[in-house]
Amino acid sequence: MRTLLINGSVWTSFGQLTNALLIEDGRVLALGSDALSGSADQTIDLAGAFVMPAFADGHAHPLFAGREAQGPKVNGLQSVAEIVAEVKQFAEASPDSKWIIGGAYEAAIVERGDFDSHWLDEAVNDRPVLLHAVDHHTIWVNNKALEIAGITSATKDPDGGTIARRADGSPKGTLREPAAMDLISKLAPERTLQDELDAIAWASDQYLAAGVTSAMDAWVEDGMTEIYIEAAKTGHLKVDMNLTFLAQPEKWRSRVNYYNEMRALVEALPVEAGLTAKSVKFIGDGALSAGTAAILEPYLDDPTSKGLLIWSDAEMIEAATTFDKAGLQLHIHAIGDAAVRQALDAIEAVIASNPSWDRRPVITHAQLIDPIDLPRFAALGVIANFQPLWTYLDPMNKELILPRIGETRNNQQYQLRKVIDSGAQLSFGSDWPITDFTPLVALAVPVHRQSPDRQPLQGWSIEQAITIEESMD
Secondary structure, eight states, rough: OEEEEEESSEEETTTTTEEEEEETTEEEEEOOOOOOSSOOOOEEEEETOEEEEEEEEEEEOOHHHHHTSSSSSTTTTSSHHHHHHHHHHHHHTTOOOEEEEOOOOOOOGSSGGGHHHHHHHTTOOSSOOEEEEEEESSSEOOOOHHHHHTOOTOOOOOOTTTEEEEETTTTTEESHHHHHHHHHHSSSSSOOOHHHHHHHHHHHHHHHTTTTTEEEEEEEEHHHHHHHHHHHHTTOSSSSSEEEEEETTTTGGHHHHHHHHHHHHHHHGGGGGOEEEEEEEEEEEOOGGGTTTSSSOOSSSSSOOOOOSHHHHHHHHHHHHHHHHHHEEEEEOOOOOHHHHHHHHHHHHHHHHOOOOOOOOOEEEEEEEEOOTTHHHHHHHHHEEGGGGGOOOOHHIIIHHHHHHHHHHHHOOHHHHHHHHTTOEEOOOTTTTOOOHHHHHHHTTHHTTTTTOSSTTTTSSSSGGOHHHHHOO
């Protein structure tokens, strides 16, 4: 069916508006006067309403979001007591659940974000409880979970991860980064296929209600591609989705053939299935809030630490070169300025080594960028993927990051204005479920550098603000 939209304000690209739009089966046929002169089965008078293309989410974890929605709802709760009460209520209503898994709690409500296992024991002590923090680089567990995982005072921190401890060295109940989190999460019961399909369907419905019709799942572990393929075949996946395979140090070589097999299965699907698998994810460092982001100068609260580089330089270059040669887009998580530099160095090495192609490498988050490295984004054709809802002074910044890195460095985060002015390409991703997936909630935040409810009044590092059209483009 052909539909003509008239008397509207139709945004087509940066600085471009028209008054009419002719569409057929989801495809744009004509704009402006060309649309008005075309034939249509129905005409809709917009009466001055604004129309723009649907949104794409350039970095998110929709399957994780769907999984969290099936557990206790602790997101947004502002006290330990509220979280414990919600976990207890969920556990009592779910007596057959062998584990209680949910998220995402606000780590900033506790000093340094170190939550105690005993607090969760007040809610549940006969089954493991595992809650993800909002940064998804941290989990909080009860003593049953620690017991099942065999984590004691004698357990050493794994490479690339940390276990928070009490004064006597016993594990406190907070674990940071995948290497430590996996000590417990790998023991959780396998989810059923129907659970996973329901999670994808739920996430799809949330996206569509918010005007998002395509997204990138930026963390695809073993087994998740198969779930997405089944979701695409059965209609549970209702938005276009690009899958980003997770590459991990020391493990990535053994996954190359598997990822190629998964890509072939995805490519065999009909185009209308809306599923692609064209990217590979590297986690370069941790999070500033946890003191695990890799930075060039030491943390103020721990002058012996500059955070964690998850990859060695040599191995990241080798892996990136291998995956790039196979035609996968590089998508590198780098939060601290040292991790951003390592990612840029790896991309530079890949470009020098491999044949030229439309590779469009991405560095996601890029919270801190050293001035020396900022011009390299444009020079290397690197897309800087930011999370617009992070570009204001939120509780995590004030309570956890600021004390660790100081006011000067804290205020140098999210240099969107400088990135755009340097000629580099900018893109947005929600990082859902870490933050809200709704574009209309987020788009104005980097414009006024305030929260959606316009706090703080003076904005944050307002010199890095961008225009609303730059935010929409």
